[in-house]
Amino acid sequence: MAQVTNNGNVTPIGLPNGVLVPPQQTVEVDGDVWDKIKAHKVIAFYLKHSLLSAVTTEGDGPADGYTREQLVARLVELGATPGPTSKDETLRKKLAELLTAKLKELGVPVADEGVSLAELDAAYTTATTKADS
Incomplete structure (x- = not known):
């Protein structure tokens, strides 16, 4: 699982999988889903500029086990x-x-x-x- 946080104060952020992350809130996203959507152009921009942050739950690795x-x-x-x-x-x-x-x-x-x-x-x-x- 990934803990995805919207660091903004005003606008919710919609993830490509349909999950809405309210301002200053954290949502859980399945690890496999997060692995796919974190590379999305807009999400990558939000992560780079700290509008979004994500923490992967320890022990949660790639589905096939290869880092x-x-x-x-x-x-x-x-x-x-x-x-x-x-x-x-x-x-x-x-x-x-x-x-x-x-x-x-x-x-x-x-x-x-x-x-x-x-x-x-x-x-x-x-x-x-x-x-x-």
Whole structure:
């Protein structure tokens, strides 16, 4: 969960998910939803200029369990060079594509849809462990 606060004194702020944040009030927004809407152009402006502030509840991480740092590290480990300004969703997509390609190179069949990043990573780790032994 994210605690989103409207730091203004006059005007409520509407979030793209339909939640209205009254002046000087805090509302809870689901972590997955917040991860998506915080990049919205207007919301990003409000955050940058402290019209809105947000605190993510401790222990609440990305749905797939990968932080930005983990995504970048894994991409680098697999030989990719992620852009420093790439969005987290772009990094996730690149990692999924890279893992899928690597699995196919190893002859492991991969479904086109419905496979999570964690499942792809686990399958790749298993396949490379088997190939090394």
